[in-house]
Each structure stands twice: as structure tokens, then as C-alpha cells.
Amino acid sequence: MTTQPNDTSLATADESATPSSRSGSGPTGNVGRWDRLGSAALGGILLVRGLRKRSLGGAAMALVGGALVSRGARGHSHLYRRLGMNTAGDEYRDAGPRTDPVTVERSITVGKPADELVPYWRNPERLSQLVGHFADVTTWGEDRYNWRVYGPFGQTIEWDAQLVSDRSDAEQSDGDQPDATHSDDDLHWETMEDAPIPHDGTVEFRPAPGDRGTEVTLRVQYDPPGGTLGTAVMRWLDVAPDVLVGTTLRRFKSLAETGEIPTLEANPSARGAGDLI
């Protein structure tokens, strides 16, 4: 990702106190990339540990973690850049609702045909496994899912989502956006009314060249929340979706290819058992 000259984002401002700030450096930067890796790593650990702890302390951990991941991964805040904002955080506290949606998109290649992969995203148990690092998913009624995400501010964010298209009803869909590159296997869901963070998502399946399997793209588009949820959520949302979307795809690939997801559950250390990431 390139750094725009005028990209004085929140994350950059936050880290300007540290000697490893990326601001002012060229594309190669003098921020040791190891240092950025260190930030990302530690941040990732804190972020996800925080999410798993489902508590106020966990929330703080997740926040610090998120900031570190952000710094480690990019050194700047893409959400704020997308929103065209370049001043410090306090100004957002009472900001009104945003209208610009934010899109997070990642792809992965899985060595299986699409028809074996689609069920992972429809079956609530499988889906719960894929997103088990940050959420629980249950189903109520056909193609309706309840999501509970354990947020960084000591609360549960909960919403309902509905699958609005899949192969079975592709024929009936009025095809509002016909696109030859999309296969009939693609899944699309939308949040239902009253979702605290309205969003929609798509999983696309395309055959990979040769015998490489299927290219799977997960795209989540959401409207950033307004003032009621405040800066903490904004910051969290700036980093979490990117990490969570990428990690969800990796977990999906591992489960589909090997039947299990790599884990540090019960992992021994002098800190105790388990490094849940």
C-alpha cells in the first residue's frame, strides 16, 4: 500500500511519539520492517486475545492491539483516509453518521472445487468455526443468521443477517448486477434492520487456473457508525475488519483443505495454557 503525501491519519499521528514512526519517511522508510512486524505481531496477539476475553480489560487489550496492528501493517489508517479525514481522534466523538461505506476485500486460493466450498459459508456450524476467533453464529429460520461479536468496548455487538442470494435462488433473482465473472455459487448476505453496523458481504468463487482449485474472494462493505458508538469503535473498525477478513479466509482454507484450523489452544508457556489467536 502506498502512503499518500497528505495522509496524516490518526494512526500516524498516534505513533509520531515513537522513534519508529513512519511519517516523513519514503516508501522504504527507516522504520525497520522487523519493527513493524513486531508491532503487527504483538498487536495481533493483543487484539485477538482482547476479543476473546470478552471483557472490559479485553476491550482495552483489543484497542491497543488494534492500534499496533494498524501501525505494524500499514503505518496509517485506511478508514480515515477513505473517509477523507486527517485530524486527530477526539473530533470524531460526536461526529454524525457517515455515509461513505467502507469495503474490505481479501482473496485466497483453496485447492478444492467450488461446490465443496460453498457449504462452509452456509452451514451455521461450519460458519461458526470459520469466524470462531471473533464471533459466534447461530441460525434462526432458513438463511437467517444471528451474529454475536465480542467488541472492544466491553459489549456484545449483535445483529441478524440474511442470505439474499445463492445458487438455489439465482434463477429467481432479478439480477440487479449481472456480471459474467460471478459464478452461480456466489453468496451474498445483508444485515437486517436495526443492525448496529449495517453491512453486507459477498463470497465469490472462481475457478483458479490449472489445477489450483478455486479463488475465493470475501468482501465486506459496511457503513461506519456515527457518534453514538464513538472513537473507540471507529478505531477498532479501522483495523479489525482487515485482520478478521484475512484471518477468516485463512481459517476457511485450512479447514477445507486439512479438516482442521491451526490453533494455539492449550499451547503451553510460562504464562499458562493457551495462546488463542
Next chain:
Amino acid sequence: MSMRALCWHDVNDLRVDDVPEPELVNPRDIVLRVTMTTACGSDLHFIDGYLPTMREGDVIGHEFMGEVAKVGRKVEGVEEGDRVVVPSFIGCGSCGYCQGDLWSLCDNTNPNAALQEPVLGDTTAGIYGYTHAFGGYAGSHAEYVRVPHADENCFHVPDELDDEQALFASDAWATGYMGADFCDIEEGDTVAVWGCGGVGLMAQQSAALMGAERVIGIDRFPERLRLAEREAGSETIDYTAVDSVVDALKAVTGGRGPDACIDAVGMEAHGTGPAHAYDRAKQQLKLHTDRGEALRQAIVACRKGGTLSILGVYGLMDKFPLGIVMNKGLTVRTAQQHGQRYVPDLLEYAAEGEMDPSYLATHELSLEESPRGYDLFKHKEDGCVRPVFVP
């Protein structure tokens, strides 16, 4: 249940602690009772603080063997009581990389892939006891260790082999062997190997086994040079005793230079002269984390069109003479070890008496003594090549 394990607490602070015993978590896991485990030069990178993402209390160690203690419900071909050696990088056996025998590139064994991606643009396989970016798995310097995808990662040790004969197939031997394999050795070839530590010695012996006409080992420690001569049958160069390693290599190869050069040193390279001073100063200032003397010598010494096989572990070296590589048409081959591809062959060589790496185990210590073992190893005291620990 708790067990004893060697843990990293801070830079240059290793301690043996009580930690929880590992459990079966995924269906293809086993829990291994470690019977022998060894220190590796790459451990020094995080012990010295050059490699980030260690956390206080991490169990270290990645080169090991043992006896299977518990078996997950979906494991096939591995049973309780089996004596096995395990490669340090964890493969899944199913992804495209494992299927292509590129096991250290496995897509499915690093739970912390998100931490590597910002730097590498992708992820490596997970590894035991070697930072959180490389997976965060508890290491092998412990009484027990969890081994994921056991059917792909456990290799049965023939009864006639001692632990010392099989242990190094886990990493040092497989790495050295892979480095020699990269050289596509042909009749009459001369192979030069920088470093006469565990991996360098294994690379030299493997090169000879693959039919190299001459193998030249380069180091500065007299006892390591003697081992290279005695055990690997190598010629040797003490780089502190010559003005120029490159000139010395040219002199013994009729001016051509070695057909293949193996770097088994990595970022801990010691050297002499201004280039070394420059590297060391930058490393101490943390401006970059690599010294690259050995690699630079190898690039200049190598014959035109030759092969550069890089086994040393590097960080993000910012000064690499690519122009020389390009103008001399060198082929660069490198990887973390694809152990699963080589271990069966190595165990067969050992069983047939064609190669015996047990001389690397210069010091056998209990787990309780392992911090002292790392001291001996790091400072190369008392002729230490590899300390092995028996938990």
C-alpha cells in the same frame, strides 16, 4: 499437569520453568514425549533480540525427537509408543505447497499468518518454539510437545539408530542436505560451504555424498575446521588466517571459483575487515539486523553461472550485491528446510551407515542444564557444536 520446559524470558534470559503439559487439541495431533532435543543457531537470533515477536514465557526449541505419548482420533499410521523424529517446520500435507514438497511454505500451519503477511506478503509454515510470527507453537525443549498433522510430520526411527544418530534429521541434517541438493552437484564439482557449525558440516557431508569432487569448509574455529576435515572429509579455510577468502578459493580452483557456494552462516556471520565493521556497527545500532559477510564472499567467489545456496537465516538485509549475482549469471536457491521431503532418505542413510551425524552432539545435558548448554553453544566454548538436551 505441569512439566519442565526451557522458556525465553527476555533478551539473553532463558530459564527452565514449570509450564502446563500440552494436550491433544486438533484431531490429527499427537503429544510427543521428547527424548532428545537440540539447540540451533537460528535460536540465537531471538535470544540475542534480533528477531521480534517473542513473548515472555515462550517455550523454545524446534529440533527434536521422541516417543509418541498421546494420539488424536484422526491420526493414521502413528501409534502410542512409536519412536519418531519430527521436522521443525510443520506441514499439513494437503496444500499445494506440501503437495509440491515445499513443506516449509505450507499454507495451513501458521495460526499467526496475519502477523507475517505485512512483512513477507504471505506466510510460512508454522514452526515449534520460534517466535509468534512463525506460529507461536510451544517448542521442544520440554518434557512434552504437541505435534499437529502427526501423520505428515512423524517419521519412524529405525531401531538400530541411537537418538543422536536420528535427532539431526529433524533440522540440521535436513537443512544441510537440502542446501547440497540445491547445488545439483555434477561430476568434478567443487562446493564451498561457509560455516562449519551443525548445518554447515551436514551440508559438506551431504555434498560429498552427492558426488562432489571437492568440498571446502570455511570457518575460524580450529575444532570446527578439524571436524570438517575429519568427519566430512573436507578441505578447509580458516578465514582469519588468509587475506582474502575469495583469493584462497580461486587459488584452489584454478581461478574458476567453486561451482556452488553454500551459505550456512546467515546473519550471525563474523568476519574481519571494513565490510564486517560496517555490518556490525549497523547491527548494533539496530539500523539493520543482518551482517552479510559470508554471503558477499560467496557471491564474489562463485564461478560464473554457478549456484548460490543460501541456508543461513536472514532478516531483512538491506545491502545485497544483486548486480554481481546478475552479471555472473548465478542461480540463487534458498528456503527454510523442507524436512518432510528428505527425512526418510536421511534415516535410511543413517541405518545403512552411509552417514552418521551423531558427532554434532558434543555436549549431552539434562533439560535443567539447558541454559548453560545455550551459553556453551552461543560462545562456542569447550568445542561445543551442538548441545543436546535429554528431558
